[in-house]
Amino acid sequence: MLEEAARVLTLQAGFNTAVVVAGTAALGMAGGTVGTFLLLRRRALVSDALSHATLPGIAAAFLLGVWLGLPGRSLPLLLAGAAVSGVLGVLTIQALVRFTRLTEDSAIGAVLATAFGLGVVLLSYIQSLQVGGQAGLGHFILGQTAAMAWREAVAMGVLALAAAGTTALLFKELRLVAFDPGFAHGQGWPVQRLDIALMALAALVTVIGLQTVGLILVVALLIIPPAAARFWTERLGAMTVIAAVVGALSGWLGATLSALFPKLPAGAVIVLVAGGFFLLSFLFAPARGLAAAALRAARLRLALAEQQALRRLLVGGDASPVMRRWLAVKGFHRNGALTDRGRAAARAAERNRRLWERFLIDHPALAPATPDWGIAPIDRVLPADLVRVLEERAR
Amino acid sequence: MQYLWRTPGARDDAGQTPMGPSPLVVRGLTVAYHRKPVLWDVTYVAPPRGLIAVVGPNGAGKSTLIKACLGLVPTVGGAIEVFGRPLRKQRRLVGYVPQRESVDWDFPVSALDVVAMGRYGMIGWFRPVSRSHKEAALHALERVGMADFAHRQIGQLSGGQQQRVFLARALAQEAQLYFMDEPFAGVDAATERAVLQVLRALDAAGRTVVCVHHDLQTVAEYFDHALLVNARVIADGPVGEVLTAENLRAAYGGRPLPFEVAGA
Amino acid sequence: MTVTVQDFLQIDLPALMAAVLACAACALVGNFLVLRRQGLMGDAVSHAVLPGIVGGFLLAGTRDTLPMMAGALVSAALAGVLIEAVRRLGRLESGAAMGVVFTLFFAAGVVMIEQGPARAVDLDADCVLYGQLETILWLAPTSWSSLLRPAVWLELPRQVVTLAAVFALAVACVLLFRKELTIAAFDPGLAGALGLRPGLFHYGVLLLTAATAIAAFEAVGSILVVAMLIAPPAAARLLTDRLPVQLVLSTALGALAGMAGYAGAAFGPFWLGAEHSLNAAGMIAVAAGGILTLAVLLGPRHGILGRVLGQRRLAAAVAQSGDSLGR
Numbered sequence: 001m002l003e004e005a006a007r008v009l010t011l012q013a014g015f016n017t018a019v020v021v022a023g024t025a026a027l028g029m030a031g032g033t034v035g036t037f038l039l040l041r042r043r044a045l046v047s048d049a050l051s052h053a054t055l056p057g058i059a060a061a062f063l064l065g066v067w068l069g070l071p072g073r074s075l076p077l078l079l080a081g082a083a084v085s086g087v088l089g090v091l092t093i094q095a096l097v098r099f100t101r102l103t104e105d106s107a108i109g110a111v112l113a114t115a116f117g118l119g120v121v122l123l124s125y126i127q128s129l130q131v132g133g134q135a136g137l138g139h140f141i142l143g144q145t146a147a148m149a150w151r152e153a154v155a156m157g158v159l160a161l162a163a164a165g166t167t168a169l170l171f172k173e174l175r176l177v178a179f180d181p182g183f184a185h186g187q188g189w190p191v192q193r194l195d196i197a198l199m200a201l202a203a204l205v206t207v208i209g210l211q212t213v214g215l216i217l218v219v220a221l222l223i224i225p226p227a228a229a230r231f232w233t234e235r236l237g238a239m240t241v242i243a244a245v246v247g248a249l250s251g252w253l254g255a256t257l258s259a260l261f262p263k264l265p266a267g268a269v270i271v272l273v274a275g276g277f278f279l280l281s282f283l284f285a286p287a288r289g290l291a292a293a294a295l296r297a298a299r300l301r302l303a304l305a306e307q308q309a310l311r312r313l314l315v316g317g318d319a320s321p322v323m324r325r326w327l328a329v330k331g332f333h334r335n336g337a338l339t340d341r342g343r344a345a346a347r348a349a350e351r352n353r354r355l356w357e358r359f360l361i362d363h364p365a366l367a368p369a370t371p372d373w374g375i376a377p378i379d380r381v382l383p384a385d386l387v388r389v390l391e392e393r394a395r
Numbered sequence: 396m397q398y399l400w401r402t403p404g405a406r407d408d409a410g411q412t413p414m415g416p417s418p419l420v421v422r423g424l425t426v427a428y429h430r431k432p433v434l435w436d437v438t439y440v441a442p443p444r445g446l447i448a449v450v451g452p453n454g455a456g457k458s459t460l461i462k463a464c465l466g467l468v469p470t471v472g473g474a475i476e477v478f479g480r481p482l483r484k485q486r487r488l489v490g491y492v493p494q495r496e497s498v499d500w501d502f503p504v505s506a507l508d509v510v511a512m513g514r515y516g517m518i519g520w521f522r523p524v525s526r527s528h529k530e531a532a533l534h535a536l537e538r539v540g541m542a543d544f545a546h547r548q549i550g551q552l553s554g555g556q557q558q559r560v561f562l563a564r565a566l567a568q569e570a571q572l573y574f575m576d577e578p579f580a581g582v583d584a585a586t587e588r589a590v591l592q593v594l595r596a597l598d599a600a601g602r603t604v605v606c607v608h609h610d611l612q613t614v615a616e617y618f619d620h621a622l623l624v625n626a627r628v629i630a631d632g633p634v635g636e637v638l639t640a641e642n643l644r645a646a647y648g649g650r651p652l653p654f655e656v657a658g659a
Numbered sequence: 660m661t662v663t664v665q666d667f668l669q670i671d672l673p674a675l676m677a678a679v680l681a682c683a684a685c686a687l688v689g690n691f692l693v694l695r696r697q698g699l700m701g702d703a704v705s706h707a708v709l710p711g712i713v714g715g716f717l718l719a720g721t722r723d724t725l726p727m728m729a730g731a732l733v734s735a736a737l738a739g740v741l742i743e744a745v746r747r748l749g750r751l752e753s754g755a756a757m758g759v760v761f762t763l764f765f766a767a768g769v770v771m772i773e774q775g776p777a778r779a780v781d782l783d784a785d786c787v788l789y790g791q792l793e794t795i796l797w798l799a800p801t802s803w804s805s806l807l808r809p810a811v812w813l814e815l816p817r818q819v820v821t822l823a824a825v826f827a828l829a830v831a832c833v834l835l836f837r838k839e840l841t842i843a844a845f846d847p848g849l850a851g852a853l854g855l856r857p858g859l860f861h862y863g864v865l866l867l868t869a870a871t872a873i874a875a876f877e878a879v880g881s882i883l884v885v886a887m888l889i890a891p892p893a894a895a896r897l898l899t900d901r902l903p904v905q906l907v908l909s910t911a912l913g914a915l916a917g918m919a920g921y922a923g924a925a926f927g928p929f930w931l932g933a934e935h936s937l938n939a940a941g942m943i944a945v946a947a948g949g950i951l952t953l954a955v956l957l958g959p960r961h962g963i964l965g966r967v968l969g970q971r972r973l974a975a976a977v978a979q980s981g982d983s984l985g986r
Contacts, residue, residue, distance in 0.1 A: 423977075425973075425974075425977045427970070427973055432973070432977075435977065435980075436977055436980065471970060471973055471974050471977065472974055472977055472978070501750060
């Protein structure tokens with residue numbers, strides 16, 4: 001079993017499997033890249049509506065194919081129909097939000113469910129027609145990789161790379177629109193058209209992923225990798241790259257697992273793998289993960305206790321034995337008294353406290369958002385001219 | 396038809412002055428939210444350069460006027476011209492410092508990234524932000540005293556610092572006409588001085604700044620011209636002429652003024 | 660195809676009743692999601708219950724409704740807690756937090772379904788997604804007059820009884836907590852200051868939504884429950900500014916969508932000369948969407964037509980006043 005797993009992972013288990021695994025990895029990468037901007041633009045659930053709205057397009061395209069006399073199931077036609085109706089769904093949402101007093105969540109939910117319902121109705125109509133080629137239509141809902149031909153996987157890979165590449169090309173424009181659309185509009189950037197471009201990229205990723213992951217879960221490829229990446233960095237460029245990597249790994253591992261255990265539904269497995277990465281990031285990422293946050297909170301409490309102890313010792317008070325031992329380790333305390341370094345540190349702590357107090361009194365509403373602002377060295381948090389003003393006023 | 400600035404008495408035969416088109420002309424602007432008029436038939440011609448304060452009571456439509464001038468809110472009627480041409484053709488000449496609340500402070504960008512956004516118009520489509528543009532952005536941060544914080548994520552800055560970053564972004568645009576929405580509101584004393592310094596420098600460089608300002612007591616000190624609005628234009632012109640007791644009564648609806656206005 | 664009275668009473672009437680009750684209950688509860696801008700909580704709940712339903716089935720070993728419903732409630736509650744945790748501790752925006760949690764739950768449910776026991780007994784994702792109105796049968800009534808006999812009503816199908824109970828529960832909750840619901844919907848800060856515990860309220864609404872949605876799943880399926888939780892309240896919101904009117908109107912519109920959708924799916928094709936009926940759940944969702952569309956376009960005050968006319972009148976008024984001042 002292990003050798004087989006190794007072979008699949010390294011793309012040596014047969015051409016078909018290799019291409020499918022690689023194509024799925026590309027899909028994951030595209031999902032992570034495009035999804036980063038969807039996440040920051042707060043459009044995560046609009047993609048959910050987009051993917052549900054593809055169903056009537058698929059059904060309509062199928063009916064069109066039947067009417068045109070096309071043999072069997074024409075995948076490009078179906079996917080084209082999916083893209084058109086998905087994008088129409090998103091445009092409807094935007095129109096609803098702009099022209100009525102409906103809130104965005106209501107618009108998204110209404111379009112999502114109504115479009116899906118329409119798709120379901122059309123599917124039942126197709127069923128009643130009893131024409132050939134309709135067996136696979138239902139699979140667009142929950143996905144299946146088993147029957148994917150290598151050509152389809154290659155197409156998937158190429159389109160996914162195109163989606164990722166376009167996002168990279170539009171990086172600064174998408175960043176601008178995501179951060180401050182009002183300013184972007186004021187500068188003359190076509191905010192609406194950029195939004196539509198982003199949604200078109202999301203539609204592309206959705207359509208590529210429909211066969212593999214199914215329309216209900218494909219939104220996970222656009223949400224989970226970027227959400228996981230967010231925990232690792234405060235820089236957008238790094239976040240995009242990490243999201244792409246997480247997405248690619250999820251696709252790779254998920255497709256591999258699905259190839260090894262055919263009873264496992266591929267789409268669900270890919271999503272669960274991505275979820276595993278998310279959980280790891282949520283707990284252990286050093287920038288914003290829970291463990292790191294807990295560690296920082298502990299360090300904060302220690303720093304606070306340390307400063308309080310230093311200030312007390314300076315004025316002849318006392319500190320607990322544990323604290324005295326800790327201060328000794330840092331070279332601030334020896335033989336029952338503060339060292340010179342200790343006294344300097346204590347005076348700095350006292351000045352810091354006075355200046356922060358003055359800042360809090362003068363500008364109660366202006367505190368920075370970091371949790372350590374009352375304890376951190378004030379010269380490192382506030383600009384020098386402001387610190388000078390505070391020093392004057394504190395005298 | 397162009398609106399040109401006319402200094403009283405200084406007209407040539409065609410009714411034009413040699414000073415060129417006015418930086419901002421607003422004609423018959425009306426803005427309504429849900430049928431409630433917020434701005435009603437506002438007409439205004441800005442002086443060719445200088446610091447202009449937009450003042451008026453709360454809810455008078457001051458912010459809305461700025462946003463309408465930038466094309467950020469839909470209008471029911473009226474036209475805006477910047478240096479003689481419609482706004483949408485002149486975006487590169489217009490800078491904007493919005494109120495602080497309008498962004499997500501958790502966004503993964505640094506102060507330098509935000510200021511560099513002011514240069515995107517110059518960079519154009521698809522091209523990345525080059526080193527020279529990043530240096531220009533850093534220079535703008537220096538002018539507001541924030542160069543040391545260039546790589547700090549914006550959510551980690553204090554309120555006044557965030558305001559300075561937005562100001563630096565507008566400076567990085569190298570515009571001719573600046574709109575600012577309450578840049579002095581709720582900031583610390585040092586930030587207030589930094590903002591004022593920037594305003595004075597812009598004035599010295601011949602730029603025009605239209606600034607929504609909430610504090611009547613400092614208008615005369617900081618600005619040369621004023622525009623007093625309360626859904627309609629009550630008065631406009633040099634500060635001393637606008638902030639008369641009579642005008643203020645008309646704008647503030649007869650409420651007793653809680654303070655003395657210098658020169659009233 | 661001709662429908663005999665008996666066919667109608669035994670096949671269509673119970674399905675119709677189930678549909679109408681499900682739609683009315685969801686529409687009523689949905690108001691409190693829509694007003695608090697949490698319409699997508701319904702979407703999240705309807706996806707997140709899948710592992711609970713399958714788990715309940717696997718644990719109980721039977722297709723009884725009770726273990727599945729219990730499992731669904733547990734699953735929904737757990738999802739709610741996790742979404743809050745991801746939002747608060749992970750500092751993700753609420754849409755993304757919901758998206759992460761409900762897709763993971765749904766994926767887990769899909770994997771559980773594909774394992775042996777569930778597959779063998781035909782518990783598949785289809786019936787959770789689309790519901791099974793067609794299987795609700797009421798074999799007791801034989802004619803219209805037979806409906807007057809109480810014994811007939813005692814044999815009402817279980818699903819209809821459950822839905823009637825849930826609807827009654829929803830109405831009771833709304834009436835009991837009318838004031839609290841209004842304040843919490845419009846001003847959570849004030850609600851907190853008055854000691855109304857908006858956090859508690861949030862979970863209460865979540866559980867009520869979950870219970871209603873789960874009961875409705877059997878009729879219209881999970882995805883389409885979302886349609887009923889959002890579209891009728893949204894439509895009512897566009898037609899009135901008063902909360903009591905909105906509550907009644909949304910319930911009525913929901914019931915209307917249920918009737919129109921079912922009739923359209925079951926009888927429509929035949930009236931048009933076709934041979935097979937269409938999917939009832941889907942048609943109900945389409946009907947709800949259609950009602951919302953009408954409200955959006957034609958609403959007298961907040962609909963597009965109303966607004967355009969209003970803006971024209973305003974522009975005309977401006978032009979007139981400008982002329983009179985000689986500017």
